[in-house]
Amino acid sequence: MSDALKISRRKLSDEVFDRLYAMLLNGDYAPGDHLPSERELMERFGVGRPAIREAMQSLERLGLVSIQHGQRPKVTMPTADGMLSQIELTAMHMLSNSPQSLEHLKEARAFFELGMVARAARTASEQDVVQLEELLERQRSELNRDIGAFIKADMSFHSAIAEITGNPIFIAISHAMLNWLANFHASVLHWKGSEHITLEEHARILDAIRQNDEAAAVREMRAHLDRARSLYQLS
CATH class of the missing domain: 1.20.120.530 (GntR ligand-binding domain-like)
Incomplete structure (x- = not known):
């Protein structure tokens, strides 16, 4: 099969990111809400801790969540400046x-x-x-x-x-x-x-x-x- 026709496998963290992002867009978690713990998300999505953490870091880089040591990630209020x-x-x-x-x-x-x-x-x-x-x-x-x-x-x-x-x-x-x-x-x-x-x-x-x-x-x-x-x- 030609390389151009092959479908590349996505990283698990990308799949986790997409699901979490969809949850934010759907309003499942509003600004100020805490997301589920790493363990809860691991069980919900059936993935390991590295995939959860990498997805969370991507959300943080986009300004969508804030991560404080020892606390569950918190959904932030989006702003035009942040965007x-x-x-x-x-x-x-x-x-x-x-x-x-x-x-x-x-x-x-x-x-x-x-x-x-x-x-x-x-x-x-x-x-x-x-x-x-x-x-x-x-x-x-x-x-x-x-x-x-x-x-x-x-x-x-x-x-x-x-x-x-x-x-x-x-x-x-x-x-x-x-x-x-x-x-x-x-x-x-x-x-x-x-x-x-x-x-x-x-x-x-x-x-x-x-x-x-x-x-x-x-x-x-x-x-x-x-x-x-x-x-x-x-x-």
């Missing part, structure tokens, strides 16, 4: 080796940012505006002092706009993309001379949000992102 953290290493590897992927990420970030700033301009409260003002002042205070802190404050400003949307998936995606892009500031030279421009652009974005001017917020954010695209490069 995206699972792909971070793969994403960084892809971006580091593919200029095209980096360009795609910049485009995706712009798509999300424009949508989020539009919603922020429609829905921002006085408290939201005050927070953005404080973040802008924090960034301004780092001017000509600490470029790392300046960039961190820049990211915080954009993250705060995402948080105004109130959508945890938008927020998680925004955080992930900002963190991935932050790895491609090849040197402080990419920022040298543009700090004042960045602050001015942020001020204009903030002013549009303060005035609930959606069109202006989108226009100012688009101009800001178009200029900033050249700052992110493969190092």
Whole structure:
């Protein structure tokens, strides 16, 4: 028989993983519940301890359960942040080796940012505006002092706009993309001379949000992102 037609035998731990995963999807165990003990699962599935432990470790790596020594595994509450953290290493590897992927990420970030700033301009409260003002002042205070802190404050400003949307998936995606892009500031030279421009652009974005001017917020954010695209490069 041709090798292409042979059906490879799966590891027992893979079969155990599939069954446990199906139980979680079906709601047999809710977040906060403890799964059965190793011995119970061994008897239920008719497998040895190594298969159970390997399957549990796979579930833990995916953020689906937490394992504490001496306790039964506990089902965790899934979050968007947790979901995206699972792909971070793969994403960084892809971006580091593919200029095209980096360009795609910049485009995706712009798509999300424009949508989020539009919603922020429609829905921002006085408290939201005050927070953005404080973040802008924090960034301004780092001017000509600490470029790392300046960039961190820049990211915080954009993250705060995402948080105004109130959508945890938008927020998680925004955080992930900002963190991935932050790895491609090849040197402080990419920022040298543009700090004042960045602050001015942020001020204009903030002013549009303060005035609930959606069109202006989108226009100012688009101009800001178009200029900033050249700052992110493969190092």
